[in-house]
Amino acid sequence: xxxxxxxxxxxxxxxxNKETVKELNKELSLRDDLxxxxxxxxxxxxxxxxxxxxxxxxxxxxxxxxxxxxxISKR
Amino acid sequence: xxxxxxVIIYNNISINKNTLIGDNVSIFSNVNIGESVxxxxxxxxxxxxxxxxxxxxxxxxxxxxxTKIGKNVFISVGxxxxxxxxxxxxGYDDEVKGPKINDYVSIGVGxxxxxxxxxxxxxxxxxxxxxxxxxPENVIVSGNPAKVITRVPKYMRRK
Numbered sequence: 240x241x242x243x244x245x246x247x248x249x250x251x252x253x254x255x256n257k258e259t260v261k262e263l264n265k266e267l268s269l270r271d272d273l274x275x276x277x278x279x280x281x282x283x284x285x286x287x288x289x290x291x292x293x294x295x296x297x298x299x300x301x302x303x304x305x306x307x308x309x310x311i312s313k314r
Numbered sequence: 315x316x317x318x319x320x321v322i323i324y325n326n327i328s329i330n331k332n333t334l335i336g337d338n339v340s341i342f343s344n345v346n347i348g349e350s351v352x353x354x355x356x357x358x359x360x361x362x363x364x365x366x367x368x369x370x371x372x373x374x375x376x377x378x379x380x381t382k383i384g385k386n387v388f389i390s391v392g393x394x395x396x397x398x399x400x401x402x403x404x405g406y407d408d409e410v411k412g413p414k415i416n417d418y419v420s421i422g423v424g425x426x427x428x429x430x431x432x433x434x435x436x437x438x439x440x441x442x443x444x445x446x447x448x449x450p451e452n453v454i455v456s457g458n459p460a461k462v463i464t465r466v467p468k469y470m471r472r473k
Contacts, residue, residue: 278440278456282464296469 240291244307247286251279265305287311324361336373348385360397366417378429381412386472388420390441395427413445418473436473438466 241263249259257274260267269275275283284296287307293314295307317323317335324343329335333347336355341347345359348367353359359377366385371377375389378397383389397412404410411430415421419433422441433439434451444458452471454463 278454278463281454281467281470284467284469285464288467294468296467300469 240311241308243290244287244304244311247290248273248283248304251275251283251286254282255279263304265303265308267304268302269304270302318355330367342379354391360412363412378412379406380410382414384415384417384419384435386418387415388472389415390421390423390425392424393421393427394425397429399429416451418471420472436466436471438470 245260245263252259252273260273267273269280269283280300284294288294291311291314293311295301295310301307301310315329315331315333318337320338321335322340324341326344327341329347330349332350335353336357338356339353341359342361344361345363347353347365348369350368351365352370354371354373356374357371357377360379362380363377365383366387368385369383369387371389372391374391375393376395377383378395380397381395395413398410413427414432416433416435418436421439422443424442425439426444428444428446431445431448433445433449436452437449438454439445439449439460440454440456443456443460445455445460447459449455449460450462452466454466455461456463
């Protein structure tokens with residue numbers, strides 16, 4: 240699952256000319272560490288929902304990679 | 315209805331209840347403005363325009379002639395639009411048409427909408443985008459020229 244999340248994050252980052260991640264760290268901030276803006280986050284949540292059937296922003300916007308993993312794990 | 319200071323209103327205008335027109339707004343002829351609409355400061359609206367209920371048009375935006383704006387639309391600050399690809403060569407003929415903006419569309423700061431395009435219901439135009447062709451429903455478009463980035467995720471939907 241974590242490899243797939245990393246793949247999705249990197250697709251979004253690469254598409255928008257941002258540096259991709261080699262290792263997925265649960266403490267990474269989507270905004271501060273990965274440089275995602277509001278458009279990137281919108282695309283990320285749609286791609287994750289398509290893959291895992293989970294709306295990660297259903298209860299508010301999350302920022303840490305670990306929060307995404309936790310939400311998907313709970314499905 | 316509240317009309318603020320220095321507003322200029324030409325002929326054949328209808329403004330419905332609970333609508334607020336901000337300072338320095340200029341509204342040209344044949345314009346229908348629905349209920350509970352906000353037209354914020356310095357907005358200019360050219361002729362033959364329809365604006366649906368609950369729509370908000372923020373400061374310094376320009377609504378070109380023959381534009382149709384639906385209900386619950388949000389137009390951010392500094393949005394501009396055009397209605398004539400021939401720069402007035404043939405006058406105000408039938409080919410001159412502004413955008414059609416459907417219900418629940420959101421348009422980001424400084425976006426530019428080119429003539430005769432339609433933006434589908436619920437879609438979002440990102441800040442600074444240049445929209446030169448039709449936009450489907452419930453998608454986010456961005457860039458110059460604007461391209462579809464993704465569908466609108468649930469947390470961003472206003473409907």
